Amino acid sequence: xxxxxxxxxxxxxxxxxxxxxxxxxxxxxxxxxxxxxxxxxxxxxxxxxxxxxxxxxxxxxxxxxxxxxxxxxxxxxxxxxxxxxxxxxxxxxxxxxxxxxxxxxxxxxxxxxxxxxxxxxxxxxxxxxxxxxxxxxxxxxxxxxxxxxxxxxxxxxxxxxxxxxxxxxxxxxxxxxxxxxxxxxxxxxxxxxxxxxxxxxxxxxxxxxxxxxxxxxxxx
Amino acid sequence: xxxxxxxxxxxxxxxxxxxxxxxxxxxxxxxxxxxxxxxxxxxxxxxxxxxxxxxxxxxxxxxxxxxxxxxxxxxxxxxxxxxxxxxxxxxxxxxxxxxxxxxxxxxxxxxxxxxxxxxxxxxxxxxxxxxxxxxxxxxxxxxxxxxxxxxxxxxxxxxxxxxxxxxxxxxxxxxxxxxxxxxxxxxxxxxxxxxxxxxxxxxxxxxxxxxxxxxxxxxx
DNA sequence: ATGTTCTATGAAAACTTGTTCACTGTCAAG
DNA sequence: CTTGACAGTGAACAAGTTTTCATAGAACAT
Numbered sequence: 001x002x003x004x005x006x007x008x009x010x011x012x013x014x015x016x017x018x019x020x021x022x023x024x025x026x027x028x029x030x031x032x033x034x035x036x037x038x039x040x041x042x043x044x045x046x047x048x049x050x051x052x053x054x055x056x057x058x059x060x061x062x063x064x065x066x067x068x069x070x071x072x073x074x075x076x077x078x079x080x081x082x083x084x085x086x087x088x089x090x091x092x093x094x095x096x097x098x099x100x101x102x103x104x105x106x107x108x109x110x111x112x113x114x115x116x117x118x119x120x121x122x123x124x125x126x127x128x129x130x131x132x133x134x135x136x137x138x139x140x141x142x143x144x145x146x147x148x149x150x151x152x153x154x155x156x157x158x159x160x161x162x163x164x165x166x167x168x169x170x171x172x173x174x175x176x177x178x179x180x181x182x183x184x185x186x187x188x189x190x191x192x193x194x195x196x197x198x199x200x201x202x203x204x205x206x207x208x209x210x211x212x213x214x215x216x217x218x219x220x
Numbered sequence: 221x222x223x224x225x226x227x228x229x230x231x232x233x234x235x236x237x238x239x240x241x242x243x244x245x246x247x248x249x250x251x252x253x254x255x256x257x258x259x260x261x262x263x264x265x266x267x268x269x270x271x272x273x274x275x276x277x278x279x280x281x282x283x284x285x286x287x288x289x290x291x292x293x294x295x296x297x298x299x300x301x302x303x304x305x306x307x308x309x310x311x312x313x314x315x316x317x318x319x320x321x322x323x324x325x326x327x328x329x330x331x332x333x334x335x336x337x338x339x340x341x342x343x344x345x346x347x348x349x350x351x352x353x354x355x356x357x358x359x360x361x362x363x364x365x366x367x368x369x370x371x372x373x374x375x376x377x378x379x380x381x382x383x384x385x386x387x388x389x390x391x392x393x394x395x396x397x398x399x400x401x402x403x404x405x406x407x408x409x410x411x412x413x414x415x416x417x418x419x420x421x422x423x424x425x426x427x428x429x430x431x432x433x434x435x436x437x438x439x440x
Numbered sequence: 441a442t443g444t445t446c447t448a449t450g451a452a453a454a455c456t457t458g459t460t461c462a463c464t465g466t467c468a469a470g
Numbered sequence: 471c472t473t474g475a476c477a478g479t480g481a482a483c484a485a486g487t488t489t490t491c492a493t494a495g496a497a498c499a500t
Contacts, residue, residue: 005475005476005477007476007477008476022279022285022287023286023287024244024245024279024282024284024285024286024287025244025284027282027283027456027457027458028457028458028459029456029457029458037478037479038478038479038480039478039479039480039481040457040458040459041459041460041461041478041479041480041481042477042478042479044458044459044460045476045477045478046476046477047458049475049476058458059244060458060459061457061458061459061484061485061486062244062247062284062457062458062486063247063283063284063456063457063458063486063487064244064245064282064283064284064285064457065242065244065284066243066244067242067243067244148440150440156440168440213440214440215438215440216438216440217435217436217438218435218436218438219434219435220368220370220376220388220433220434220435220436225445225446225447227446227447228446247486247487247488248487248488248489249486249487249488257448257449258448258449258450259448259449259450259451260487260488260489261448261449261450261451261489261490261491262447262448262449264488264489264490265446265447265448266446266447269445269446278488280488280489281454281455281456281487281488281489282456282457282487282488283455283456283457283486283487283488284487
């Protein structure tokens with residue numbers, strides 16, 4: 001994707017921050033004041049650039065009306081929901097979830113099948129060209145991961161990505177989403193259930209990784 | 221709280237839905253068209269009513285600029301974020317967070333003080349007359365609750381309410397937010413740290429409960 | 441009966457806001 | 471050394487929007 005210039009990124013950041021803080025978009029003049037432009041047209045140009053680069057969508061003529069494009073939306077997700085302050089990426093920041101645009105329900109749900117370890121709840125898949133990393137939550141069903149302190153009823157937050165050895169992943173096996181630890185031995189890949197009662201390693205040939213479990217939400 | 225009329229509730233619902241779907245607020249004319257009013261003033265009156273009743277905040281003169289007042293905001297929060305499918309209220313539904321209205325940063329932050337057990341991150345306390353239940357997240361700092369499996373770096377999700385004996389609460393002690401278990405013995409109330417190294421019970425006279433810890437988010 | 445609230449119309453005023461036009465300048469790539 | 475993207479000024483226009491004014495019926499409680 002086309003890169004944003006510093007100014008463009010700053011303006012986009014300010015806009016998103018403004019929404020997070022005030023719940024409505026800034027006007028062009030708001031942005032102008034923030035960045036001390038002498039002309040509204042300076043902002044106007046940047047907005048056009050942001051739209052051209054596909055990270056912002058404007059509604060022509062409408063005041064304070066924008067949409068953040070899917071790509072940016074993902075950034076929003078990872079930055080505002082998964083990411084906390086500082087380098088720690090494993091906490092959920094409830095306090096500043098600003099806005100996520102439209103999130104359609106009605107996605108495939110594997111919940112009711114038998115033997116499902118984790119059921120996909122509501123992956124955030126806004127219509128988009130590029131399939132970009134998108135976080136979603138999985139409700140854990142079953143006890144295959146109890147040795148990893150992940151119990152039935154917990155919710156894990158999954159981020160797509162390339163898992164390393166040792167990561168806990170949500171993977172599609174036989175059309176069902178399961179939660180297991182990824183084990184690599186040489187060139188072979190296994191999925192391991194973290195329950196001493198289960199067979200130790202499950203060899204996998206066709207492995208569809210849906211994402212890496214980053215954090216778990218547990219009732220107190 | 222003052223009850224909303226059917227029309228008022230419908231308009232508020234439409235507005236929130238509009239934000240969820242489009243990411244920006246509808247104009248008065250948008251609402252007028254939606255409800256087939258012949259005059260914008262019909263909408264205007266309803267908006268005034270909604271503001272008077274404290275569920276909507278308008279920014280005078282600004283276009284498409286509103287905030288959802290805490291009361292309505294809480295409904296959003298509890299229904300979309302805290303509540304998962306079904307009766308279980310202890311999971312976070314990432315998938316359908318529509319919009320939370322304004323969440324100001326810059327609220328009192330007790331993080332850097334010494335001895336703080338939990339630091340308030342971003343409580344949702346928009347200026348409001350009524351203090352209504354509002355969920356927020358606390359970043360746990362310290363080890364006073366490790367015996368309850370709540371460790372430094374975890375994030376707890378707090379919901380205001382009247383705690384029962386045994387609940388883990390976020391309480392203000394000496395101006396600092398701490399996370400401890402509430403213990404009632406007869407007419408007396410104590411706060412108990414869940415760490416065998418700490419003194420067992422802390423007697424409390426002036427107790428300001430900020431909320432009850434409902435779930436905890438832990439890194440994997 | 442009477443006041444209050446909710447509901448709504450219709451038009452106009454006042455303000456906010458996005459957009460356009462004309463013009464200047466920098467900087468890197470071809 | 472021209473071309474194109476980027477960055478900006480300054481002014482003015484056009485459209486979008488909120489807000490106010492005047493008016494009025496229906497429902498409801500006092």
